[in-house]
Amino acid sequence: MAGNVWAKVDLSPVGVGGEAGGALIDVLQAGEGMLMFLRFEAIYAMLTAAAAREGVEVGDADHRVVDVFASVAREVAVALRVAAGTADRQVNLAVEAAERLPQVARLMRDGVISVAAFGDVVLQTTGVADTDLIAAVDATTAAELREMGGVSRRDAGDTARRAVAELDPDGVRERRELRGKGVHVSHDVDGSDVTITTTPEDAVLIDASVSAVADRVCADDSRSRGVRRHDAAVALLTRGEFACDCGNPDCAATGSAATVAERFASVVVHVVADASTLSGDSDKAGWLDGFGVLDAHHVREIAARGDAITRPLDIAGLADHAAQPGNAYRPTSACDTAMRAVFGSCSEPGCARRAWSCDLDHVCEFNHADNAAGGATCPCNLNPKCRFHHVLKTFASDWVDDQIVDADGAIWTEVTTPTGYTVRSRARNHWLLPDLGLIPCRHGEPVAPGSVDDAAQPDRVRTRTQAKHAYRMRIRSRRRYVQVCAAADWAASIEQDGPPPF
Template sequence: MFDDLVDATTGTRGAGALSSWARVENAACAHRVATMAAMLDEAHAASGSADRDQWCLDNLDAVAAHIGAAQNITPGTASHQLLVAVALHDRFPRVAVVFAEGLITYALVKTVVHRGALVVDPDALRALDGLLGEAFGDWEPRSVDKTEKAIDFFVHQVDPQAVRRDETKARGRSVDVRIEEDGSGMATILATLFAHDAKAFEARLRNLAKTVCPADPRTADQLRADAIGAIGTDRLACLCGNDDCAAAQNPPATGVVVYVIASDETLAEPTETSDSEPPAPRPESPAPVPQTPAGDDAEESDASDQAAGDGLDPAPESAKTPPRRETRPAASAPHDERAAIDGEEPPLFDKPLRDLTLAEALTPAPGYFAKLRPGALMGGQFLPGAIACRATVGATITRIVHPGQAPPENRYRPSKKLADFVRCRDMTCRFPGCRVPATNCDVEHTIPWPHGPTAASNLKCVCRRHHLLKTFWGGENGWRERQLDDGTVIWTAPDGREFVTTPGSRLLFPELSRPTATVRTTGRPEAHAAGLTMPRRTTTRARDHADRIQRERKLNADVGLEFPE
């Protein structure tokens, strides 16, 4: 069937080709989903799989890890795709056939799986599958809301108590923090909260914004934004740069930190430089890590925050409002870059609009070359140099030392100095596709201790999920890995395919990936799980899922749900 769809695209062009290839794309996605379900079936058919269903990292988790590595996606995304695949092929075979023909999209399949999740009676489920399969044959385009209502109508026909009720706005309150992936070093926070809490939060922001002196260069909106970042403290750090400023003498401090990696040259005090001077060469010394007041993915630190440096130099007037249109691109001095993130937006043009020609108005202003070397969050997110400098305000600075060819440590648990280096080198979990920040990972031995040394070339960051995967789903027929002297890790999956992950710092801080001492093993390493026991669930995943469905169905029965006409 799939080959026939591909053949049908031959000789097509324009809208005809677009329609044909869209159908091929849907059919290919159906094959991918079917493969995921088949992988889980193979895991359940393996010897001892029934006992592993109560493992903390069960059969589904192990298959999801393989799916995530194969597609280079996060474990959460892989698990969600696998659950959709299983539900589709176990519960909606008629819909799966329509999907394989390329007539519906993966987005619609996900909606079917979600809206029909509460149907448990086999006869009702078969009826629903038949109704949907027949309807999708001539399914016209619908909005998301109309699609859900149409599917809910079919669900109501076969089982009224299985219609999923929308949560009220109060139950749907949440906070979503999204770190932008465009290299801007910014994040977006979307929050839905109680109205009275919103009023109190707004007042809190106003009060925090007033803790700086009038000479602070930031606008009111910038102060309110920075106040959100300082919500865990009692004041904002003043950036006026005046030596006699009382607000600047008492920087904020908190026990909650987030780790930022930056180089020495980025954090150096700004000095006046001319555009003709060549940029200073990058030092060979590893990068220090400023630890700044943080948000959700921060961890507790025993060290108290300290002021980093003497504050930022006040920007000259020309730096606060730099001209946007020049005859040639200008290279900004480091102190200009630090000041450019505060204050009013510079004018778009250097003369009134009425004096501009059409060509001048349509010609974009030349950019500025950044001289400050960028930094990064521990999770690998890019930070422009000016924002990395801002992170040092009120922060503790810890120097990271590259171990070079130093001999291994004669202990199981690495020293803080060695562990800090490994975390800064790796930045995230080293399993393929995993983005868990290194601060939330275990620093574990690639070759198990004591046969493998406690050295940088034998240590890597792995989150607890993938640490358990390697330990209990490893061995000759499971996940295996080997590590190179520069921190590269080569994973071998149960099917023999290899996946290579490199240290997260290699792009921005290549000096951290310089080779360390070669690993020398002693004796024959034991099996990964020798003497260890996998943590177990109190109930299986399937039992938990069935209990959640029964609770939601009972709620529908108690309130006497009626489907709207």
């Protein structure tokens, strides 16, 4: 191609060339989705044209269709300067976009999901062969993704996975049972790999167990976390020793067999599911912390394990028991579980750190000096944040995060960046606990939040901190005011003109 024709296109109407920030990055990603959609359309048009020349249908099992595929894939490979396998995948994605997942593909065109997210949906749905079933999966997944707000790759994959699990529970179970298990060892020039192929719940359990041992060292241990996890895993599998390497004879971390046993006893893997799923009355999917969506059969299999403990979760009871009696700052264990379950991971858009490894953050800061004046310990004001994002919230003064519960009980988080770009995302597991946001709040609006949820020094209020919180309060209330006005305008326009044609 002589020169890039795109260099001559005026992109200023979409903001290219203007102020750079999150909004521009978002627009550019939407552009990638649009261009990829057009690429898939073009490849599919090449396929249908070639098929017409051969007098065959693209979907046929005829050997001439194979020739059509091969010839189009070769042209794509030449145009993209890629290997045959890469070109084949492009042609396959084009067929997926045109025939199997047209509604999800349109979300990529519309900038709702990224190109990578579309690829993840394809991956989660490849096992579905039935035409009616894939059409239902496509429609359900697209409808759900449109409602979610900021959609990450993981959100897209999990949403498709849930649609497949709930629409095709028997198929999912069959495919899951076909998955092999094993331990595979391979040797390379400079090292060797051991791969354990197992169930997601055992993989999460192994991961947590390795960490439980690997983290049993003092601050002077010289190894990186990766190396410590390796040493711990090898020690566990070979019944070897694992100790802190600081060399200090007084190191408190040189644990006995009893401390190791204690660590293991504290390793817990969390699965959240409806009571109706457990009893077999419904095929509603469940959620495995650190993994994602589980089909209903799988939830029941895990619940039947000898080492599983089942605890009911009383959502309605949270209205009166969100905070611990005698400590308004600490959520009850039911409230803690519910908030981790409904978010499923760190609440920062795109962050996949598992919910049970996060801190539970008071979005509007709790006031230790005057509990009623600050942010409440209530589902409307709590979300999980991984240590990294929790620390960022504490120190990045020009970022604002907010949490809003809409009229349908969906819990939304909003992150506003220093350039004024806002991402609004629904709690990713809203489907799992749809009633959580409907429980009534028993507290007033915050007027003077206290210090950040820094457990080390909750009562020390610095001037800079106070200024930061006042700033956040102002932004939050302004944003809410704008939203209330927009909602009122919308309601008024529906009253006047009727609902928009859907």
